[in-house]
Amino acid sequence: MPENNTAISSDVIRGYNDTMILHILRQGPSYGYEISKRIRSITEDKYIIKETTLYSAFTRMEKNNYIRSYEDSGDTGGKKRTYYRITEEGQRYYNEKCAEWELTKDVVQRFIEGGEHGNDQKLS
Secondary structure, rough: OOOOOEEEOOOHHHHHHHHHHHHOOOOOOOOOOHHHHHHHHHHOOOOOOOHHHHHHHHHHHHHOOOOEEEOOOOOOOOOOOEEEEEHHHHHHHHHHHEEEEEHHHHHHHHHHHOOOOOOOOOOO
C-alpha cells in the first residue's frame, strides 16, 4: 500500500491530464510552466506532470480544438511566451470528462469498499 506522501503514478492519472489542464485554463489563459506549477500546487506535490506529457497534451488538445495557443511577451520583458486558452469545445470536453470521472470513481470505489455485498470472498 503506498504511503500518503508518495507521488501518484502517471499511469494511474494519464487519462485525466487534459482535464486538469483544462480546469486551470478555465480560470484564464496560462503557459506551460505556470500550468505545471499549478498542477503540482493543487495536488500538494502528489502529482508532478512531466514536461513531455504536458506539451504532448497541449499538442493533442490543440489538434482537437479544445485549446488555442498564442504568443505574448506580456510581463516577460520582451521574451515571447506561448499561452493557451480553453475553447468552447474544450469546455464541453471538460464537462464530459468530469461526468466520466464521477462514473469511474463510483465504479472503482465499489471494489475498494468490497463490492456491492461488502464481503467478497478472497482467493486462496
